[in-house]
Amino acid sequence: MSVAAQPRIRRVKLRQRTDVAEGTTAFRFEKPPGFDFEAGQFLDWTLVDPPETDAEGSVRAFTIASSPTEDTLMLATRMRDTAFKRVLKRMPLGAEMQIEGPSGDLVLDGDVTRPVVFLAGGIGITPFRSMLVTAARTKSARRIHLFYSNRRPEDAAFLDELESLARETTTIRVTATMTEMEKSQRAWSGETGLLDHPMLARHLAGVLSPIYYVAGPPGLVKGMQAMLTGAGIAGADIRAEEFDGY
Numbered sequence: 726m727s728v729a730a731q732p733r734i735r736r737v738k739l740r741q742r743t744d745v746a747e748g749t750t751a752f753r754f755e756k757p758p759g760f761d762f763e764a765g766q767f768l769d770w771t772l773v774d775p776p777e778t779d780a781e782g783s784v785r786a787f788t789i790a791s792s793p794t795e796d797t798l799m800l801a802t803r804m805r806d807t808a809f810k811r812v813l814k815r816m817p818l819g820a821e822m823q824i825e826g827p828s829g830d831l832v833l834d835g836d837v838t839r840p841v842v843f844l845a846g847g848i849g850i851t852p853f854r855s856m857l858v859t860a861a862r863t864k865s866a867r868r869i870h871l872f873y874s875n876r877r878p879e880d881a882a883f884l885d886e887l888e889s890l891a892r893e894t895t896t897i898r899v900t901a902t903m904t905e906m907e908k909s910q911r912a913w914s915g916e917t918g919l920l921d922h923p924m925l926a927r928h929l930a931g932v933l934s935p936i937y938y939v940a941g942p943p944g945l946v947k948g949m950q951a952m953l954t955g956a957g958i959a960g961a962d963i964r965a966e967e968f969d970g971y
Contacts, residue, residue, distance in 0.1 A: 736821045746882040753797040762827035764855040771823040779808040790851040792858035801851050831966045840868040840932050844949050846941025849968045854883045861890045870898045874920045877909035900928050922956050939965040
């Protein structure tokens with residue numbers, strides 16, 4: 726059954742809840758039989774008969790942070806104090822949510838000869854986590870370089886996992902940078918400071934004609950787009966998605 730032909734609305738049960746960074750939690754739900762999606766797509770997630778709501782409602786759009794090769798559907802989110810997230814946090818294992826989708830076109834194009842550069846800020850890592858796990862599990866020959874910006878190592882969801890993927894493959898590279906290490910309690914030997922063109926240039930020497938994918942808070946996304954276009958990157962080679970802070 727194709728992605729377009731499968732049912733758009735389903736119910737799924739919560740199987741696992743895991744903290745993946747300070748203030749960020751991943752929720753893994755059962756994956757319905759025959760459910761297909763492309764890495765990078767999202768679902769509309771609806772609470773079923775929630776005990777509380779607020780003006781923001783009971784529906785949120787979250788990227789599917791899991792890979793199509795995995796047997797669960799994962800959403801990962803910063804745990805702000807909203808009615809939606811309070812209900813999500815207290816949801817017992819086995820409880821159901823309604824999903825609608827998949828939707829979205831922040832997916833890898835089919836030209837595997839062109840390298841890919843991911844620029845992620847904060848929870849904007851979720852589509853790239855899906856893509857990178859998929860690339861590793863399918864042994865893709867496409868070269869991918871992830872640049873991942875966070876305030877502190879404590880805030881960097883999935884960083885250990887993604888660095889492990891990079892060590893296990895010859896096609897994936899990961900460069901993480903921290904912008905507020907003075908607030909961290911952890912040691913850090915990687916890059917520091919904002920993602921900028923000099924940092925990209927240092928790590929992308931010899932990478933020819935990449936396609937850039939950008940995801941994260943609106944300010945970061947707009948800044949990255951401006952940086953890339955200012956460096957002469959064609960708009961057609963920049964794909965972007967903003968992640969609001971709900």
